[in-house]
Amino acid sequence: MAHIYVAFIALFLGGTAGLLQVLVRSGHFELPFGIGYYQVLTVHGVLLGLILTTFFIYGFQIAAVSRTSGTLSNKQRLLGWIGFWVMTAGTAMAAAMVLLNEASVLYTFYAPLQAHWIYYLGLTLVIVGSWIGGLAQAMRWIQWRKENPKQTSPLLSFMVVCNNLMWFVATLGVAAEVLFQLLPWSLGLVERVDILLSRTLFWYFGHALVYFWLLPAYMVWYTIIPKIIGGKIFSDSLARLAFILFVLFSIPVGVHHQLTEPGIDPSWKYVQVVLTMMVSIPSLLTAFSMFATFELAGRSKGAKGLFGWLKKLPWGDARFFAPFMGMLIFIPAGAGGIVNASNQMNQLIHNTIWVTGHFHLTVATTVILTFFGAAYWLVPHLRGRVFTKELNRLGIIQTIVWVVGMAIMSSSMHIEGLLGAPRRSAFSDYGGAEIAKTWASYQVAQAVGGTLLFIGIIIFLYIFVKLCWFAPKGEEEFPIAEISPQAEKTPAILENFKVWLVILAALILIAYTFPIYDIIQNAPLGSKGFKLW
Ligand code: HAS
Numbered sequence: 001m002a003h004i005y006v007a008f009i010a011l012f013l014g015g016t017a018g019l020l021q022v023l024v025r026s027g028h029f030e031l032p033f034g035i036g037y038y039q040v041l042t043v044h045g046v047l048l049g050l051i052l053t054t055f056f057i058y059g060f061q062i063a064a065v066s067r068t069s070g071t072l073s074n075k076q077r078l079l080g081w082i083g084f085w086v087m088t089a090g091t092a093m094a095a096a097m098v099l100l101n102e103a104s105v106l107y108t109f110y111a112p113l114q115a116h117w118i119y120y121l122g123l124t125l126v127i128v129g130s131w132i133g134g135l136a137q138a139m140r141w142i143q144w145r146k147e148n149p150k151q152t153s154p155l156l157s158f159m160v161v162c163n164n165l166m167w168f169v170a171t172l173g174v175a176a177e178v179l180f181q182l183l184p185w186s187l188g189l190v191e192r193v194d195i196l197l198s199r200t201l202f203w204y205f206g207h208a209l210v211y212f213w214l215l216p217a218y219m220v221w222y223t224i225i226p227k228i229i230g231g232k233i234f235s236d237s238l239a240r241l242a243f244i245l246f247v248l249f250s251i252p253v254g255v256h257h258q259l260t261e262p263g264i265d266p267s268w269k270y271v272q273v274v275l276t277m278m279v280s281i282p283s284l285l286t287a288f289s290m291f292a293t294f295e296l297a298g299r300s301k302g303a304k305g306l307f308g309w310l311k312k313l314p315w316g317d318a319r320f321f322a323p324f325m326g327m328l329i330f331i332p333a334g335a336g337g338i339v340n341a342s343n344q345m346n347q348l349i350h351n352t353i354w355v356t357g358h359f360h361l362t363v364a365t366t367v368i369l370t371f372f373g374a375a376y377w378l379v380p381h382l383r384g385r386v387f388t389k390e391l392n393r394l395g396i397i398q399t400i401v402w403v404v405g406m407a408i409m410s411s412s413m414h415i416e417g418l419l420g421a422p423r424r425s426a427f428s429d430y431g432g433a434e435i436a437k438t439w440a441s442y443q444v445a446q447a448v449g450g451t452l453l454f455i456g457i458i459i460f461l462y463i464f465v466k467l468c469w470f471a472p473k474g475e476e477e478f479p480i481a482e483i484s485p486q487a488e489k490t491p492a493i494l495e496n497f498k499v500w501l502v503i504l505a506a507l508i509l510i511a512y513t514f515p516i517y518d519i520i521q522n523a524p525l526g527s528k529g530f531k532l533w
Helices: 002-025 037-069 074-099 117-147 155-186 195-228 236-249 266-300 308-312 318-341 343-349 353-383 389-418 440-470 497-521
Strands: none
Touching: 002 037, 002 074, 002 353, 002 440, 037 074, 037 117, 037 155, 037 195, 037 353, 074 117, 117 155, 155 195, 155 236, 155 497, 195 236, 195 266, 195 318, 195 353, 195 497, 236 266, 236 497, 266 308, 266 318, 266 343, 266 497, 318 343, 318 353, 318 389, 343 389, 353 389, 353 440, 389 440
């Protein structure tokens, strides 16, 4: 619960910043008291992209491991608490610097924009804290394996370990960037920074980051949703295979965020684009698995015809409805990702507000709606209360408001991006340029959609507060589905992390050794820091 409280405080503050942003970008509103647009944008990105996600994920994962592998030992709990406090202290440090207007560098903190060193140190602590907390979760799973030799470990715990392993390997990149480049540079110990190297290290981490958000949502889809709809997990092996593929392919693909970067040789971009297409496969496996789960559950309840099973899904249950809408939105959202990853099309959309539209569909809809759906049972389960009919009805309304708001905001971002509007920029009419006039109506639409989303946040937080302190006391189930009896036995290799780590290391070395060697070997002078806000 401690993690979840921090997460939803971040949701409120970050969501408020989001509302201010869409209003400013509509061109009809200006920020009061000299508050800068980029300051608000940094608050928004850091609090929602980094803090809300990481804290909710850890709250959920700790509960998931403890529910499926057994209660955490005192040592594991202590490590969990140390991790929590280190992360929280880091958050406070980074937040303080942003609020003091010393770090308006956005959540990607691209050099040569230079923030105060305390901002970088704060974010480093968030990562170090997450290593400590993640270790505690993995230790419980290892203990389970020792206590139950030669048995397949609980699926949900296995998934948590995969996510933490991916996170650990990915964060090594950003840790190297901050420790060896940004911190010494912001402290004045070195004068210049190698921009291309810093971005490459960031994106080594940055794409795995998006799967660190997505995989907990997939945990809910694979293991929780089947129980809520009265079905079974379609296949334990398929679910594990999908997670292993994410571990393997999430990291050696970061260069697809740098397809327009001049300093990276096109042949390495080609390799990483191929690997990016590989990382779409586990999502396609997941889509297949979810359809199979829905259909089998529907047919077991007597559904007939090709699509009769759709009618048997529990549409009135917010614990299902919110994640389901997340899945549905992931179909266009994922297709947009494939557009981004395709080198030629990336030239059109890169650095336009299309990309902002893409990640509001993926993380801010697919992932967040699944987290909302999970909170509807997890919070009352942990607080000893029940998710009442009235709160469930509000949860359905909340989901509809969210989907409508996001459909308006995100589709207008996609279209405006195709018309050339930049991302990461405050409102401007660009000196009355003709092209900028074509964006105006889409910017107003974004303000309308963004306002609906803010209303969605308020409704969700109302439900959350009720579930924490005011809903009737009782027992709410932690729903975990069983594996279908028809599923094949899980091959032991899927749990053999030694094999996967070797392949992962090989893929990373192939994808990154030469580009990084090349970047360092041909490094220009480097850049001094800039503070443009
Ligand atoms: Fe992305 C940029 C490529 C997925 C987030 N992405 C971003 C940024 C973020 C982000 C935050 O290649 C901006 C970063 C920044 O600040 O610069 N993305 C992809 C690809 C995928 C992808 C190939 N992204 C995500 C996910 C995210 C996320 C997931 C967050 C959670 N993305 C890119 C690229 C860029 C990028 C480039 C850089 C662009 C640039 O130039 O700057 C893939 O993983 C997508 C695969 C997904 C699918 C969909 C499968 C569908 C499923 C739903 C099934 C539905 C069911 C419902 C079962 C293939 C699983 C049943 C329905 C019934 C009707 C019954």
